[in-house]
Amino acid sequence: MRRHGKGPFKASLIAHATGPASQSQRTQIREFGAAALLWPPAARDDGTAVTGAVAEGGDEITWKGHAGSIFVIKDDTTSEIPFRTASEQDCSVAEATLSGDSVYALVECPSSPLRLVHAAAGAPPETIALPPLGALACVPTQIIARTPTDLWLRASCGGTTQQPEISAVFRESHAQPP
Numbered sequence: 001m002r003r004h005g006k007g008p009f010k011a012s013l014i015a016h017a018t019g020p021a022s023q024s025q026r027t028q029i030r031e032f033g034a035a036a037l038l039w040p041p042a043a044r045d046d047g048t049a050v051t052g053a054v055a056e057g058g059d060e061i062t063w064k065g066h067a068g069s070i071f072v073i074k075d076d077t078t079s080e081i082p083f084r085t086a087s088e089q090d091c092s093v094a095e096a097t098l099s100g101d102s103v104y105a106l107v108e109c110p111s112s113p114l115r116l117v118h119a120a121a122g123a124p125p126e127t128i129a130l131p132p133l134g135a136l137a138c139v140p141t142q143i144i145a146r147t148p149t150d151l152w153l154r155a156s157c158g159g160t161t162q163q164p165e166i167s168a169v170f171r172e173s174h175a176q177p178p
Contacts, residue, residue: 012071012078032098032145036073039083039105042092043067050090052110070096070103070119081119083107097145099172104128104151106140113139116153133157133168 030037040063042053047064069080070093083105084091091109103119116128130138136158144152151172159165 007075010075012073028093028096030096030098034074035098037096037098037103038071038073039069039093039096040067042090044089045086046089050092053090053092067092070105072098072103072121079121081121083117083119083125085125095143097143097151099145099151100149104143104145106143114141116140116143130155130170133166136163136166138168138170 027038027040042050043063044050045063045065045067047061066080068082068084068086068089068091070083072079072081081103083093083096083103084107088109091107094106094108094114096103096105101120105117105119106114107117108114116130118126118128130140130153132138133155138155138157140153140155142154144154146152153170153172155168155170157166157168
């Protein structure tokens with residue numbers, strides 16, 4: 001259920017599961033005024049558990065067939081946008097934000113660093129590479145949309161035994177000196 005302004009609450013059906021195997025329907029939700037984003041916990045689309053992920057009372061069954069999607073909920077519509085490919089079943093969303101009609105998500109996969117993914121209706125998810133900070137490779141750590149066209153990203157750069165970790169902030173479509 002969500003409400004925009006002083007209007008009535010409106011229901012959106014995202015996942016439908018019944019029975020004791022589906023007692024949990026955990027989600028993450030972010031509100032952006034005219035729209036909200038909703039995504040499931042770590043789960044595979046086939047209804048099996050993700051290795052190492054915490055599951056509570058049937059998350060896998062509840063999100064079967066929809067675990068690789070982020071849902072955009074507006075006043076009268078709900079759209080399902082994939083954030084991973086079929087070969088990335090163990091990947092999940094750590095954080096997501098809405099920027100215009102697109103969704104940007106920080107996607108985590110076992111044994112690999114977080115990555116920034118651009119997801120839009122009708123298009124496959126696209127990994128966005130971060131520019132290096134000088135010679136230092138950068139990994140996203142936080143994503144923030146200040147307005148529908150102003151996307152900011154915090155990253156950690158370096159962090160090896162030869163190079164100390166440096167925090168950086170990137171802003172979409174704004175050239176920055178190193």
